[in-house]
Amino acid sequence: MRVVIAGAGSVGRSIARELLYNTHSVLLIDKSADESAMRRVPEANWLAADACEIDALNEAGLSDCDVVVAATGDDKVNLVVSLLAKTEFGVPRTVARVNNPKNEWMFDEAWGVDVAVSTPRLMTALVEEAVTVGDLVRIFEFRKGHASMVEMTLPANSPFVAGRLGDLVLPPDTVLVGIIRDQIPIAPSPDDTLEAHDELLFITAPESEDELENMLSPGQRVKRPRDED
Known part of the structure; x- marks a missing residue:
């Protein structure tokens, strides 16, 4: 499975490592990507670019990927990446990170989001599940x-x-x-x-x-x- 991840912060890198461990192909897009960042996940492919730009997504080969993960710390960016992935490239599945739970209502099919993950909500669910x-x-x-x-x-x-x-x-x-x-x-x-x-x-x-x-x-x-x- 080929996965493109927008955002190479701690969340994006963690997802990339797990996918790579499970033998998937991963490309990380981050406009701040440099040699120091790339050394943190050397097994992944990297693209130093703005994931909200069509040219960057073309270069990333979104039309040939199976999943796009919008994992940046900016909800607006994650929505734009998801929408472009669906409408411009026909990506089969999109997963978007929700940083502010108040924005969660926007993360739906209208914005090209198949699965929305709100970290605070997921943490709450896991706590509740345990007790x-x-x-x-x-x-x-x-x-x-x-x-x-x-x-x-x-x-x-x-x-x-x-x-x-x-x-x-x-x-x-x-x-x-x-x-x-x-x-x-x-x-x-x-x-x-x-x-x-x-x-x-x-x-x-x-x-x-x-x-x-x-x-x-x-x-x-x-x-x-x-x-x-």
Whole structure:
């Protein structure tokens, strides 16, 4: 997979290293790129240019890449890069960093963003995921697909403890994609049995989240709070 990353700060470099470790091809674009910066991720290709300029994106070969990651510290730049990647180059997938959570509402398909990642929100979700039992925790949203990845640690008093997955009737547009039990990931199958404190990972539509939570953990709370950015 060929990935172009706009922004070679700590976030962009960290993403690049992880992708390179997984044997993907990576190009970093940063107008401040110099030899010192390039030595920090020498395995990547580099382009010293402004990622908001069409000529720079042409030189980066966006028309031949699989994913564009807009990872700069400027939300305006990340939106412009995502929009250009989609509209001018037809990049299949764009991932954009949201620096200010108040701007998150703009990071959607209208601006060419497939997946928006807000670091503060992701950190909050990971904290909640680590300490809550019986609450549905939204990990992140797939903007283009109008779906979310959510997690619940199944409480011991859930009516589905010891039940077969094949007998579990989920809300509309909801799929169980994984179970983590004793820190070991499990691919769900109809014959699997749920256990107390299983971490359940779902892909679901936002409008199904309340039903899912109330079904798995009845009485936990009446209504999930919604984001109001």
